[in-house]
Amino acid sequence: MQNEIVIVGLNHRSAPIEVRESVAFENSYVRAALGRLRNYPSVREGVILSTCNRVEVVAAASDSQSAFNDITEFLGEKKAHRNSLPLEDHVYTYRGAEAVRHLFRVAASLDSMVVGEPQILGQLKQYYDTAQQAGTVGTILHRLFHRSFSVAKRVRTETGIGSGAVSVSSVAVDLAKRIFDRFDDKTVMLIGAGKIGDLMARHLLSQGVRSLMVTNRTFERAVLLAEKIQGSPIRFEDFPRYLTMADLVTGCTAAAEVLVEAPTVEKVLRDRKQKAMFFIDIGDRRNFDPKINDLDNVYLYNIDDLKSVAEDNLQGRSNEAEKAEEIVGNEVESFVRWMESLEQVPTITALRRRFEEIRRKEIEKSLGGNLKDLSESQRAALEDMTAAMINKLLHAPISQLKRNSGDEDDDSALYVAALKKLFDLEGK
């Protein structure tokens, strides 16, 4: 009868990557796996979550202990034919309110490797949809997941988590946004067509940059990248001439030499009427003269600057994390209350049924024995009287139970448990 939420899983903290990989589910197999999961008698509803940082099974179960064993076995069964690391050492288990809290924290990206990264919510939604299509989602998980989505949204809007930049290239974009109002009228120059340049370019394109120039010592590579990102390739020896056009200059070559000197920039600035420029030295070596930063209307950030900004953001975020945990805490409480109220309804029905049974039995006994001579109307009166008695007897406890479910500090779970025990409702 009773349902409890349980979670069995492993994440980036509990298990090394090999173990996580060994139990991870490929997207196309998740549905089939959900079918297998449902075959375990202890599991009533289930959702599988499998990302590169975590593999978890969220379930509604009748008995948490056997569900823990079953799900661990289920996760292990998958990995059995890959290798044989002991799984039990790596999994964590949550039940009840703790399970709810865990899922809410995951959804709100508080449990992520990079706290505040936004992808996890999308992944969660996707896995929930899959489970719903597979038919393994019922009332409880439906409510639980939808709640977790709105918790994530609350945390996103009410705290600063997620607003700080995380990766170096997104820090760079974030800084650029403080200098420039818009990007669709800006021109970007990439010096060095390597992987970082590629990443940086994509980041900027997603911000609306439309004009990109790519230069590289090996011109062919510049052409290649330019094609990919719809930019224009420029010969390496020509790039200083094009600097005047560039609002944002990214240096990411492997060269250990300074490619752009401060006096060059000073001249460029005069040519472009002092329009602001942002130099990002994102490679491991310095490509831009540090003195560039001393010029008016020019900002130069190298990789170390970007990293320290990223760290500052993280520090600011720990206060926000406290706020987020508070939101999660409140939401867990209200969800647990809902779970408890869910249990009341069957308890109330069972209680009524139990009383009705006794009444029925006793009336039959009496009407078959001492009272068998009663007239039709007397029998009806007896029926009415006994029914009324039971209603009166049950009225107070039932309304008390119902009233309790709305309270802040309610003991309804306690009452439900007591009723079950006192009237032996569980056995039926």
Add this chain to the structure above:
Amino acid sequence: MDALLFALTAAAYVIASAIFFVYLFRGDTASRLPTTVLLFGFVVHTMALTSRFFQEGFAAVAVMGKALLFHAWLMVGIYLLMQLKYRLTVLGGIVSPLAFLMTLAAFAVGSGSAEIPPGFRTFWLPLHVTLAFLGNAVFALAFGVSLIYLLQERRLKHKRMTALMKRFPSLESLDRLNYTLLVWGFPLMTLGIITGSLWAGIHWGNYWSWDPRQISSAIAWLLYGALLHGRITAGLRGKKAALLTMFGFCVVLGYFLWGDAIFPTRHGGRFE
């Protein structure tokens, strides 16, 4: 009656300032609360000025203490209008305390009710005062925008990020706004000076009398003019432009507040 209204105005401005600061330091610029309080102050302010206007006519703005109130009113009004388009809540954090200080200064200076001699009551006076004050109010806002620009610029240069800064608009939009304000403020100031000097020509007999206020506005006018010219032709922008804007306003404000006390001037209520 209007004394009470002005007190209420000052209270609203100081509360708005406090809320602006709290919200800015909490990094919350989405809230409309501080702007709403400021708007409330502005409405009360409008009522107070209107009531006084009906009692005293244009003398209500031409006397030093009262002029400050008029000036603050224009500034807050323009800010609120700007807020419609630019959503510059940060600037509210500068405008509100400034408006509060102005109303406070108005109380301190007192509002000794000087009569405008009958001979001076031509339409030139209200025109001159309104134009000149509008110009000043626009430059007061430009001062605020420049200050925000400098704060933001400094932090970007020194690579110190704070949550507060994140709420600031980008340097580009601050600089553009600064320019827009200059483009509006400069003609207003020019017209203010022209009407003033025409009025002086009519009532004092000469258009230019080397009155300290006239000198200081001429300095400010030259400064802003040079700035505008530099911006249009020589690509003067960013930090230097912001510094010049602030300096220009200091000249205006400095004379507005203390000039009368240091040098006797025919402005500030003495019409003889």
